[in-house]
Amino acid sequence: MNKANSSLAIKEITIFLVTSNEETTSNAYKSLLAQDCNFKIVEIKNIFPMSKAFQRMADICTTKYFIQVDADMILNTDAISYLYNEIRKTPFWIYRFSGSLYEEGFGKGGAVKCWKKSVFKLLKFKDVRTVDRNFQNRASLLLLRIKHSQKILGIHKPRHSDFSNYLKTKSDIEKWKFLKRKYSKYAKNLILNLTNKHENISIKFVGAIFGSINNLINIKKSKNIYKEELFYTKYIRKLFLKEIILSVNDKEKIIKLFEIAYNDLYCINYNNKIELLSLLFKLYNIKEADRVSLIEYIK
Numbered sequence: 001m002n003k004a005n006s007s008l009a010i011k012e013i014t015i016f017l018v019t020s021n022e023e024t025t026s027n028a029y030k031s032l033l034a035q036d037c038n039f040k041i042v043e044i045k046n047i048f049p050m051s052k053a054f055q056r057m058a059d060i061c062t063t064k065y066f067i068q069v070d071a072d073m074i075l076n077t078d079a080i081s082y083l084y085n086e087i088r089k090t091p092f093w094i095y096r097f098s099g100s101l102y103e104e105g106f107g108k109g110g111a112v113k114c115w116k117k118s119v120f121k122l123l124k125f126k127d128v129r130t131v132d133r134n135f136q137n138r139a140s141l142l143l144l145r146i147k148h149s150q151k152i153l154g155i156h157k158p159r160h161s162d163f164s165n166y167l168k169t170k171s172d173i174e175k176w177k178f179l180k181r182k183y184s185k186y187a188k189n190l191i192l193n194l195t196n197k198h199e200n201i202s203i204k205f206v207g208a209i210f211g212s213i214n215n216l217i218n219i220k221k222s223k224n225i226y227k228e229e230l231f232y233t234k235y236i237r238k239l240f241l242k243e244i245i246l247s248v249n250d251k252e253k254i255i256k257l258f259e260i261a262y263n264d265l266y267c268i269n270y271n272n273k274i275e276l277l278s279l280l281f282k283l284y285n286i287k288e289a290d291r292v293s294l295i296e297y298i299k
Contacts, residue, residue: 013064057115072160187259277295
């Protein structure tokens with residue numbers, strides 16, 4: 001796809017729109033069509049896991065630079081031209097320039113990234129959790145660096161459906177465990193907020209629980225939305241989109257078991273996982289056949 005208008009044409013850049021059937025995809029695409037410059041747009045659709053989708057951009061890119069735009073990013077009209085003009089100014093050891101995004105209900109959150117194609121002669125993305133961070137760590141060993149601007153270039157909408165609410169929360173817990181972030185830094189406040197609600201418990205609560213008890217292999221690999229959506233459709237949407245209210249006793253038990261599960265960095269405390277799942281089964285009145293299948297998930 002080529003963006004066709006009377007604006008300045010930038011031939012040195014390709015925009016990759018990374019999608020997997022998100023509800024926000026059309027808005028992300030419209031924001032690209034509304035830019036103040038002209039460029040080539042290529043959709044990276046339904047390629048999993050995340051590391052493979054990212055590497056696909058580098059493999060098929062034929063221009064000097066490319067920008068990764070996720071389907072949940074709605075860019076300002078000057079975002080592409082700003083990133084392009086800024087990365088052109090950078091020295092050779094800067095391989096990526098990024099700008100900030102505003103996440104609704106949160107503040108600054110996420111970034112839109114412009115890459116130099118040349119860096120991929122040296123490095124490739126790996127199938128690990130925090131794909132970008134892993135790439136950045138390896139690039140730093142070659143004395144290569146990134147540059148980031150605090151300028152807000154658009155809106156980030158990672159939570160736009162029941163599934164995205166569930167997956168974002170689950171993935172955050174898994175990422176923090178993988179990075180060995182202390183329980184008190186992020187996870188504690190999250191689970192307290194999710195269980196302190198006086199109204200019905202949200203699907204984000206279920207995401208947090210399943211993120212804390214996932215097995216080590218899944219936590220170490222990059223996010224696979226295809227597998228996540230299959231699991232969500234088969235179990236989470238069917239069994240956990242119910243209205244429940246936690247008692248004080250249940251809340252205390254969940255927070256205690258969640259903390260143990262979160263701090264179990266190597267995911268080996270199987271008994272605690274079973275105890276936490278069993279409490280979840282009781283709260284949501286899960287049938288025995290479904291319980292067996294869900295227990296298989298954490299092994």
